[in-house]
Amino acid sequence: MDEKVNLKIDNLSVSVDTGTTILEAARKINIRIPTLCHHEDLCVAGNCRVCVVEESGMGRLQPACAIPVSEGMEIHTNSMKVRNARKQIIELLISEHRAECTTCYKNGKCELQALSNEYIVGESGFLPLVPLKGYTIDEFSPSIIKDDSKCIRCQRCVRTCDQLQSVGALTVAHKGGEMKISTFFDKPIYEVVCTNCGQCVNRCPTGALTEKTYINEVWNAIDNPEKFVVVQTAPAVRIALGEALDMEPGEIVTGKMVAALRRMGFNAVLDTDWSADLTIIEEGNELLQRLKRVLKDKEPGVKIPMTTSCSPGWIKFIEHTFPDFLEHLSTAKSPQQMFGALAKTFYAGKIGVEPSNMVSVSVMPCTAKKFEANRPEMRASGYQDVDFVVTTRELAMMIKQAGIDFRSLPDDDYDTIMGESTGASVIFGATGGVMEAALRTVYEVVTGREIPFDGLNIMPVRGMENVREASLKIENPLPEWDFLDGVEVKTCVAHGLSNAKKVMEQVKNGEADYHFIEIMACPGGCLGGGGQPLPTSPEIRKKRAEAIYREDAGKKIRKSHENPEIIQVYEEFLVEPLGHKSHELLHTTYTPRNRY
């Protein structure tokens, strides 16, 4: 297994493990080979061919992404033959691509555009094929736009949807010249099993799959003097936004982001982290109530394990894939929607603004949040609770449009009320974070003591393993919770929908004895969301996660129930967790959907 293979790439010797591809070996010695269909998160496809290299003694060029190294290989990545071939391949791809770059949403962020620039592809001799093909642009979804005229058929999206997410909304249909990336019967994306997670958008090298943007709508609202525009920012935005503004992955830019939003003209800059703390209170209490009803009252029909409900991609996935298991979902709304419902009720009342004059904007690492905000049940305030959702990427574009030099901004603080947050809510942005935040609160509610982990850091639920399990024994609880004495609370954390599916299959087959399951639709949790800056890779996601836990550790308050503004909202408005007002504003219902 540990055997090394020795080869030469561009006359440089390199020694790598058996099974390494030429591409990986070249990267090891900092030789960059261009790629399009290759993606670190996905299996090898080898269909775009731009990574071709020349092997001494071989007539044919080899795709570096798909060929494993062998002993004594001599690879040339920059010979005339290779350069000419790559240029032709790019020209051929462009002949099938509607290369209207200046008007393209992906302009400046398109991998094909970058390569054609690198290879100085001028007017090519190939006939442009786009005008000869009937193509469609699917703009019906509130989250994702699919433009077939920009598709180069690299199939990153198909592999993402299939392998990473087990959704399979996209497929390769037809063949040869007619081959295209299609949904079931080429229906619009919003009609099929798509969860709007946007992982395909994160991996599309061109403008074929993009988020539906609401940038103009937000500017219009800001520009309207009659509107009071509030903005909320999700936990995972602050640790990734910098990447889209020429900073390194893992930089925390909370203060600069707040300053930028204020300069852009939002009337109130508030925090989804605040409502994440609120989610913990509601969801944590719901969990305890369920445990009580199952373990103490022996009520039939009450479902455990309870699963989290913050991730709208996960919600749509379970609605399609496990429609009979919706009762396992916590009824608590996601932090975005809790915020939206309270913004146009509690907050509007507090600052004396008519809710009809309030525009509620959220900045999310997520494309599915756009769909979530448009769900018909998300109008608890009597208005659409969240009017517009922009992604981290869109916010970065808006900051650039506003002419703001982001890096030189001073740090600013959120407005109050609904701006204060804790470390517990920050970690919502990472897989395992909701679980950790919930346990910090639930354990304390039940026992009156802090959770017995060093520095409140519940390490077993952290990390990037696909599915993680942790259990916590309850000892000497407060009298109200005596039925939990000696109970080992079993939890499970999964991220990425293919892992979610595995866990839910266990639940379905009665093989899971968990009490509480956290599921995030995207790899790594929200920090790897479909609205986050490009590119994405395991390495980048790891750096974002480190930043999130750094932010948590640096917070004065680390537990949701100690957030003074949360205590205040219960005192002044909500009265009690799971109370009448909570049910009206903070909890929701789910819709069974067709599986196929």
Next chain:
Amino acid sequence: MPHTGEYIKKLAERHGRRLESLLPILENVYEDHHIIPEDAMVEIARELDVSAAKVYGTATFYSFLETSKGGKYVIRVCKTITCMMHGKNQIIKELEELLKINLGETTPDGLFTLKETNCLGQCHRGPAMLINDTPYTELTPSKVRDIINEYRLIAQKSAS
């Protein structure tokens, strides 16, 4: 298709529920119904626990599986290079004039659908075409007229 669920369940029992059972099931549905409709694909996806899109992708890949309703007689003219050099284009032109439809269309009476297909393995006797499952080779425009007439007569007889 009535009772699609039960029908597909039977096919899955016959051909298996693994991924490699997908094509035999699709072929079987097409044999039985001359079309693989949407609801059948949904049921196949359910039986095999694959996505419906994957079933659709597989079905559309093969020229001999139809996903939309065609005529009673589906004409498939070989489009590959040998038949092309033997005059396939004239055959298509003749068929288009005869049937008053373009390639890919179905006659208004629902009798004929005209399509191209990949190699039929009759390169030595091109140009070649299939009408449903019957091959016709060494075609000429006049031969095509006779063949179509024959089918029209059969259809008339069975109608009266």
